[in-house]
Amino acid sequence: MNRAASVSEPRRRGRPPKDQSQPNAPRARLLRTGVAILTEKGFSAVGVEEILDSADVPKGSFYHYFGSKEAFGLELIDAYAAYFARKLDRWFDDAARAPLDRLRDFIADARSGMARYGYRRGCLVGNLGQEMGALPEPFRKRLAAVLRDWEARTARCLHAAQQAGHIPKDADCDSLAHFFWIGWEGAVLRAKLERRPDALDVFARGFIAMIQAKERVIVPTSIDEYRG
């Protein structure tokens, strides 16, 4: 509707916009740096200028690319969610690996990702979640939706494991995925606080053992009303 037929368009006049899809176009740099800084410090603690400086983008440009700090924050969430969804798919859809190994692979990757930055960076979603009280309302829905999306992807992986007979037939994979992300965010938080991976390991081990247990461990809760 709004940008249809961009191909046969009679070519707009004036300076054409930079190809902002280039991975180091200013706009993309701002998003990348923004994610890096906010995963470490959160939203309220960081001023736009710090991001500008770090991304080497002139201050005058910020409000050319983004309408406000809030709008920037929302785009940051989207960018992070997209990046992370790709990552999840990369691990969870790797048909060459057994489903539960895919989960283990993801966990190992996340672990080494935290190690790479000295356990100083956490999860953007978890970070902003904690700040909810100080954040503009639109953030809430967005963050909650992102987590539900990750849970859905995780649940698919668990279903695959179930079909492969690696977790019990009667396990409720959706609830298990929900449990996983509740606890995993806690583990990331803890690892960041302690600057060591122990929490990640403890939670991951516990979870994997738990889903393989013969006895039913998660009582399926009424997912019915579990909607945004």
Next chain:
Amino acid sequence: MNRAASVSEPRRRGRPPKDQSQPNAPRARLLRTGVAILTEKGFSAVGVEEILDSADVPKGSFYHYFGSKEAFGLELIDAYAAYFARKLDRWFDDAARAPLDRLRDFIADARSGMARYGYRRGCLVGNLGQEMGALPEPFRKRLAAVLRDWEARTARCLHAAQQAGHIPKDADCDSLAHFFWIGWEGAVLRAKLERRPDALDVFARGFIAMIQAKERVIVPTSIDEYRG
């Protein structure tokens, strides 16, 4: 050594300090409101003035009672830790209840505590943990120590359950307590994000089922090096 014989002291000169042990002496009010506001918004997002206003303490007084915002924050952690430790003991040492019921009681209490404020307030420790990158270093050790303390109290309760035969003999209660607090902080975060208690319920149920499982679920990790 330092404040010995305060009874027979020859009475100091000058205006005597207000009795700051009174629960609504300015200093105590500042700590109370500080906890309330920071559990909602975090540290960096909140200015001292907001706390002063809300506590009805004049701005000039702040640096009479506390050396800086940072010093105030540290005291806040202590106050919260003390408050919470009392709460834990109250539930976990209730000899009239079966050990696992004590855990359930604590969970129910925390749940209704969150409900009371519309799921807008989380856990001070979790909140500040997320902000680590933006917080002065001293906070880290303090927060980590608090969590270890809570874990130790929880482990005692689990040991009692073990002795009562309600959880398997070979369960590693320390590791289980560790697992609990990793995930519980995640659940509080999630509940705050979604403004609903579901995450608390899901995690609590899963955990309780898990610790009762006959199969060993948590592989005891090397707790050896697990020191501040």
Next chain:
DNA sequence: ATTTGACAAGACGATCGGTCTAATAAACCT
């Protein structure tokens, strides 16, 4: 060359952050 629109530079003012100094209040002492 000139137009057009994409982008950059950096000042701006309002506001708010944490901190500090000077004033006031409340006891005590002689």
Next chain:
DNA sequence: AGGTTTATTAGACCGATCGTCTTGTCAAAT
């Protein structure tokens, strides 16, 4: 009472931050 000592408060201070805006430069189309 009048002066001394200490507790508490009022409000100034200065630097930072946020979002905006004016001005300038650049690249392509005409």
